[in-house]
Amino acid sequence: MSESKPAQVTAESEVTEICRDLIRIDTSNYGDHSGPGERAAAEYVAEQLAEFGVEPQIFESAKGRASTVVRIEGEDRSRPGLLIHGHTDVVPANADDWTHHPFSGEIADGCVWGRGAVDMKDMDAMTLAVVRDRLRTGRKPPRDLVLAFVADEEAGGVYGARYLVDKHPDLFEGVTEGIGEVGGFSFTVNEQLRLYLVETAEKGMHWMRLTVEGTAGHGSMTNQDNAITELCEAVARLGRHTFPVRITKTVRAFLDELSDALGVELDPENMDETLKTLGGIAKMIGTTLRNTAQPTMLGAGYKVNVIPGQATAHVDGRFLPGFEEEFLSDLDRVLGPRVKRESLHSDRAVETDFDGALVEAMQSALRAEDPIARAVPYCLSGGTDAKSFQDLGIRCFGFAPLRLPPELDFAGMFHGVDERVPVEGLQFGARVLDRFIDAC
Template sequence: MTRLKGEDEVVELCRDLIRIDSTNAGDNAGPGERAAAEYVAEKLAEVGLEPRILESDTRRANVVARIEGEDPGREALLLHGHLDVVPFNAGDWTRHPLSGEVADGCVWGRGAVDMKDMDAMILAVVRQRLSEGRRPPRDVVLAFTADEEAGGKYGAQWLVERHPGLFEGCTEAIGEVGGFSVSIGEQKRLYLIEAAEKGIAWMRLTARGRAGHGSMLNADNAVTELAEAVARIGRYEWPVRLTPTVRAFLEETSAALNLEFDPDNAEATVAKLGPLARMIGAVLRNTTNPTMLDAGYKANVIPQEATAHVDGRFLPGYEDEFFQTLDELLGPNVTREFVYHDIAVETGFEGPLVRAMADALVAEDPGAHAVPYTLSGGTDLKAFSRLGIRGFGFAPLKLPADLDFSGMFHGVDERVPVDSLQFGVRVLDRFLDQS
């Protein structure tokens, strides 16, 4: 097999990107993405593209470029990746999260799996193809965005609202959190392709009561009212709801495991997925997790107000049920307001683009079997879907069977195998030829 230059370059591209501090704590006070955006733009310009750097705020930078395809009359394809990463405590890591160190066959650092690995794979494939004069079958738009880790206000959302013309003709997209392998025995691997995302409802809950002295009787205590509501929400067992994507995943996985799928006991199938069960188990139902509490200013003063925050996630098609149930759990004396609210998305797992992903995987891994799955979190796809773009999570990685890949998203000692990066370059190159 002829070795692509992109396979060699992808490791250095990934290391370079990791070394650029683009942490995003959600307060718009970090280093921003400008340095990473300039790096990406330079790499694209070197192979003849004309990338645009668009700043939504000071140092909050996005990069967009278009590659002209062989048939510009066809609908365009969007490849998107974000440049920001979540914060870290370097003291908790085995190797410094901004080192980009290569050790034990992996590239280490914050963003190695979320998602500077995919950014590097896109850059490597594009640079290889354009240096060889190989244009894609149709126009390809590249978008490297800011602020995905805080909802995309300065990134994909801003681009969609302010610069929708940059995505003219785009009807399909691929992005993060999909295309990675889960081993089923020695010779077979499921590759999970994201076809759906849960919606997001980050909420602030408020209870108001009567302030007073802590030594006196008070039947109108805001802390008590709030605590009872938070406990009801946190302990509520949401019913299992099998959306089309979740059902398809469980059926495919059961078949691969030689199990009979029982839709009345979906959790039994999920339990056999090892570490992946944390991610997949969360998409069997809506979820509401209390995350913050705040009340009072002195031990002997009953406060007039108490607040809490809840991270709510709802399945595609179940948003109305989610909020109706939530309001019942809150009770009449606790109000809610959104800190952040975004849609759920879901698309069918069929059509030429799905076949292109599946065929590219099998060509590089004969034991590959592509299956759709639902992401419990959210990505920039939510924003791009508002332009009518149908998207998938497809950042292809063939992973060692014993690597807890899902556990490294936002985790400690984030790392990606070198072989996996190189595999991803080969798959993406084939995918572009077939897309």
Template structure:
């Protein structure tokens, strides 16, 4: 077993034990303590790193390892140190204990995404200890605040410290590279090449305030509730983007079933719990999530607000927003709470070829396929602000029975130890050959 395989599980557990919960309002503990762990582990092998705080305790770590060919563009490998909060009472184990039980590492961040943070550390430490240099410069970044949009992490670094990413034209990061087992002779590894856009919206209705006992035909609560209900109940038509179309074709071929673009349901039925990931990429989504109005039961408020989590398909933002606006009605206006781009890139190029080769070298049954992610990652920021083309690639060979989709932001989040060991073998091979 290689040094990276030996230590990756404990590195992951060590990072999980540092609570970096992100509540979205800058009230959490921040990422500094986890960043200090990263820097300490880098220092042990003689690597210096740049530490940048965007705000008190909002820590980011960036380091660069030089390649043998300065003429090649650099590669960015990035992961986020923050995690979503966890309620310990709901969990089988303490979500911040980093326990290793039954072949799994348990805890908040085990798959989102302290597993990749640990894999990056383990592979980098191994490369330095063994005196091996990659072909090109590689920039490793452990960043803050991805779970709340990246204001204190990727967005801050891209705006204030773009020099740290000089020469980078491609990137790899989270939510891709994991396996979907068809049978013992074939495993599909999903590489993320597209992400839906983000439109968190505030729906606002103004009405006439008054006493709750009187007649009122201009009730803001009624207006915004009707608008939210229309948006939430809308049946969005299937619109297959190039990435989603290819993914469904690949799955159909793997399982030996016909593919009907007008009825992709039979294909989704074959991929088990991952249908939750993929199903949301067949069309736009808009889910009401909050309702706010008033201050007393017998007072009709003059304003009412609903919030909606909207996700639009790549290339179809105008279609999405026009449909939403048509559902609102004349008395409800729309504002953005958070707005971010959609991404879609092609499944080609030297980096993709190296991903495919690295997977097959460690798993001869591997077949890499592109897919679209229903949410978003920091790859959006690095593309929009610095022009870096990103892919989701955290290589994990998973047990067939594992409900991987449920691990993201879920209770009892965990990752198999042997999946991490597989991952560092693939990642090391990729970084040394690309």
């Protein structure tokens, strides 16, 4: 009897286990350096790549806050390089809320479960699996690839992408284009058409603290200058406020594509019915029609019978490209004169055109694996490390390809309970990413 040969190792066969390995490394980012940091993940990434002879570098911006960067030599080194970036930190998770432990990397119901499964250790795993396979088989990319697995994206990127851009810009010398999160995921329209949303724009951010000063006093006495009352009224006004619809270039392009796909005329001022047809991605698309400001934290007082002299709130503000000044003006008008607004972290909105050879490479790679695929541009309601890399003149897109089952609430996976990614989606993404690298 002849002995069976061991199965050939490929990107497709490795990607799931790499994703599980990364999820098992707890890189929770609490935003205050109290978490475990990303050092263990940075070392894991470096080991996975160093196995095939390249020399990744680990950069630690603060204790435990580590990023890994490596340049993979291309066939034609005279061409501009391509950046593939992903963050290794994740938002925290409470295990008691989850069906499967958030740091177990459990496989169940055809999915890999865990914190970071879609945000964004799935793309980290795809990138590692594809590059490892190319190094293993001696397939050079057409041009240099710079891989950056960075820290701290979930808290604004100060200790990750921003640190690298400010302190080590030479790492990205000659790089003109890049891909990262959040894009390349599918939305099934019907049996003849599947849209893949590629991020070409993202909202800017203003994370802020609101403060109201009042008159402190005894809790048993009447107080017409209660800081908590004044702040809560302002926060309630803001939380219920609807900012006006503002259609940017990217949103207009997406709505035109969606209108064509659905065979209906879309009115941006009356999108409620259309959004209902979009399933999980409606959460992403709906918030790209206008600026938003969501109250997220409240703080005041230290004892039940003491009226505090100060009350604070935190707000997550997001503005569309070209509408920052209008957003801040509207914000101050809604809050009123008693509220002091303090910026905690801000970053610009970014936008690029949906054209060029890189977009064509995305289209061709997707269609090769999914004949009914059509790539379309969209605006991300959140922010990514693209904001930092664009400061180096790198034209960035969100392209982390995933073919998703129509019933999966993909948008709900981001920072949500029971975050998970389909195994078949990971394998599909690895195949598409490999084809994309060849095509660009």
